[in-house]
Amino acid sequence: MTGGPEPISDVAREALERELADLRTERETVAATLRGGERVGDMADEADELQRGTELDRLDTRITEVEGRLREAAVAGHPRTDRVGVGSTVTVRFADSTEATVQIGEVAEVLDRTVVTADSPLGHALLGCRAGDTVSYETPEGRLTAVVLSLGDEGDRS
Structure with missing residues (x-):
């Protein structure tokens, strides 16, 4: 934040x-x-x-x-589209080549698996990034990486 x-x-x-x-x-x-x-x-x-x-x-x-x-x-105002921030919709590719579109939110919704909180490991790593950036973050399973493919309107669910 x-x-x-x-x-x-x-x-x-x-x-x-x-x-x-x-x-x-x-x-x-x-x-x-x-x-x-x-x-x-x-x-x-x-x-x-x-x-x-x-x-x-x-x-x-x-x-x-x-x-x-x-x-x-x-x-x-509206979420930024040049850098990842709270409210941004971000499409990422993980090291295993899977892709996901997530929204950086304040509160995780139990029924919405696409919301990633800004203080979660992935959410925190994504904050401030631009398309093309690679992020690393710690999980219970170990260190993971992801590439930011796009953000903002390109993948926006709202």
């Missing part, structure tokens, strides 16, 4: 916007169950009320995080 505003792909932006909508809906539901200063019944009721308050705090924190990330991405 560069320390400045980081761009995100259209796919990642849409996922964050969906998450934000879901969080807001969940927050409304939880907030509607709070009694707002009324005297609570027994200790079990107080514990439930406290738990809902804690959940509301968690939701508020995540909403603030997602809103901040979306604002940051809006300031950063």
Whole structure:
């Protein structure tokens, strides 16, 4: 990560916007169950009320995080196409001649095997590279290499 505003792909932006909508809906539901200063019944009721308050705090924190990330991405603009950065789509060829198109993301999606986080060994090695560069990175199986074939619009999935 560069320390400045980081761009995100259209796919990642849409996922964050969906998450934000879901969080807001969940927050409304939880907030509607709070009694707002009324005297609570027994200790079990107080514990439930406290738990809902804690959940509301968690939701508020995540909403603030997602809103901040979306604002940051809006300031950063579109991902670069001259060098690999967060949000870039990169096509690489590995030493065994297999090729893969991956997206450098902030968070790995469990169901999306094409997202490589910027702090993963491959993602970190790719940051700042251009088409034609060769990168080396450590894995549990040992040191691997890959060649950056293209980045940006050439292989963009978004």
